[in-house]
Amino acid sequence: MFFLVDGHAQERSEFDAVLKKVKPQDLWCGDRNFCTLKFLFTIQEEKAFFVIRQHGGMGFKELEELKPLGSTETGDLFEQKVEINYEGKTLILRRIVLKLFVPTRDKEWEIAIFSNLPESVPATKIAEIYRNRWNIESLFQTVTKNFHGEIQTLAYPKAALFSFSMALVAYNILATLRGALGGVHGVEKIEAGLSDFYLVDELQGTYRGMMIAIPPLEWEVFQTFSREKMAQFLQQLSTGVNLKQFLKAIRGVKKPKVPVIYDKKQGHVSTIRLLEQYNHS
Numbered sequence: 001m002f003f004l005v006d007g008h009a010q011e012r013s014e015f016d017a018v019l020k021k022v023k024p025q026d027l028w029c030g031d032r033n034f035c036t037l038k039f040l041f042t043i044q045e046e047k048a049f050f051v052i053r054q055h056g057g058m059g060f061k062e063l064e065e066l067k068p069l070g071s072t073e074t075g076d077l078f079e080q081k082v083e084i085n086y087e088g089k090t091l092i093l094r095r096i097v098l099k100l101f102v103p104t105r106d107k108e109w110e111i112a113i114f115s116n117l118p119e120s121v122p123a124t125k126i127a128e129i130y131r132n133r134w135n136i137e138s139l140f141q142t143v144t145k146n147f148h149g150e151i152q153t154l155a156y157p158k159a160a161l162f163s164f165s166m167a168l169v170a171y172n173i174l175a176t177l178r179g180a181l182g183g184v185h186g187v188e189k190i191e192a193g194l195s196d197f198y199l200v201d202e203l204q205g206t207y208r209g210m211m212i213a214i215p216p217l218e219w220e221v222f223q224t225f226s227r228e229k230m231a232q233f234l235q236q237l238s239t240g241v242n243l244k245q246f247l248k249a250i251r252g253v254k255k256p257k258v259p260v261i262y263d264k265k266q267g268h269v270s271t272i273r274l275l276e277q278y279n280h281s
Contacts, residue, residue: 015034015036015038015039019039019042019043022042022043022046022048023046023048024046024047024048025047025048025049026043026046026048026049027048027049027050027051027117027129028043028048028049028050028051028052029050029051029052029129029130029133030050030051030052030053030133031052031053031133032052032053032054032055032056033055034052035052035053035054035055035058035114036055036058037058037084037085037086038086039052040052040084040086040091040093040114040116041086041087041089041091043116044091044116049115049116049117050114050115050116051113051114051117051126051129051130052113052114053111053112053113053114053130054095054112054113054114058084058114059084060082060083060084060093060095061082061083061084061085062080062082063080063081063082063083063092064080065080066078066079066080066097067079067080069123069124072098072124072127074098074100074101074131075098075099075100075101075111076098076099077096077097077098077099077123077124077127078096078097078098078099079094079095079096079097079123080094080095080097081093081094081095082094082095082114084114091116093114093115093116094114094115094116094117094119094123094126095112095113095114096113096115096123096126096127097110097111097112097113098110098111098112098113098127111130113126113127113130139171142171142174142196142200143164143167143168143170143171145197146196146197146200147167147170147171147200148167149163149164149167149168150163150164151163156271157271157272174196174199174203176234177199177234178190178194178199180231180234180235180237180238181194181238181241181243183231183235183238184235184238184239184241185238185241185243189243193243193247193248194243194246194247194248195246195247195248195249198245198246198247199246202245202246
C-alpha cells in the first residue's frame with residue numbers, strides 16, 4: 001500500500017514508485033486507472049503478470065475475433081488476442097470480455113480485462129481474479145465505518161495516515177477472527193451472515209473490561225504460541241460463539257442521498273498544500 005499525504009494527488013503520479021515493487025512471478029490486479037502502456041509493459045519486462053481492466057482510452061489492435069467461452073455466474077465470457085505497442089515494443093495480450101447479465105453501478109454492461117497470464121490459466125479464472133478485487137472495496141468500507149479510519153478532525157496529513165494505518169492493523173485482527181469462526185461454523189455462513197459492525201462493537205465493548213479484569217501476566221503465555229497453536233486456540237474459542245448475536249440486520253429500502261452542495265467559487269484544496277503555503281508565508 002502506498003500512502004499519499006496529498007489527498008488530491010492523482011494516483012497515477014505514484015506509478016513509478018509502484019512499479020519499483022514489481023518482482024518476477026508477481027500477479028498484479030488493478031482497475032482501469034492502472035491500464036497504461038508503461039504500467040503493463042513494465043510488469044511484462046519484470047517477468048511478472050497482470051490482470052487489469054481495460055481503460056476506454058487504451059488503444060489496441062485486434063488479432064482475432066472474440067471467441068465465446070460459455071457463461072459464468074455474472075455474464076457471458078469471451079476472449080481474443082490483441083496487440084499493444086509502446087516505445088517501439090510490441091506486446092500480445094489476452095483480452096477477456098465479460099458481458100454482464102446485470103449492469104454495474106455505473107450502468108456498464110461489459111467488462112474487458114487485459115492479461116499476460118499464460119494460456120494454461122483459463123479465462124474464467126482471470127475473470128474471477130478481477131472480481132475478487134472488489135473484496136478490497138468492502139475492506140475499506142469496514143475500515144472507514146467500523147474502525148473510524150478516517151477521522152474528520154485529524155487535519156495534519158501524517159496524523160490522518162497514521163490513524164488509517166492503525167485501522168488497517170485492526171482490520172487484520174478482524175479478518176483473523178472471521179477466519180477462525182469460518183473454520184468452525186463454515187466460511188459461507190460467516191461471509192453471508194456475520195456483521196462486521198456488531199462484531200467490532202462487541203470487541204470494543206469487551207476489550208476495556210478485559211484489560212482491567214485480566215492482569216498483564218496472564219497474557220504473556222500467548223507470546224510463546226506458534227501460528228498453528230494460535231489458530232487452534234482461536235478455533236477452540238470459536239466453538240462457544242453464539243453467531244445469532246452478530247448476524248447482519250435485514251436492510252430496508254435505501255434512502256435517497258442528500259445532494260452535496262459545492263461552492264463553485266472555492267474549489268477543493270488538499271490540507272498538505274494549505275500547510276505548505278502557511279509554512280512558506
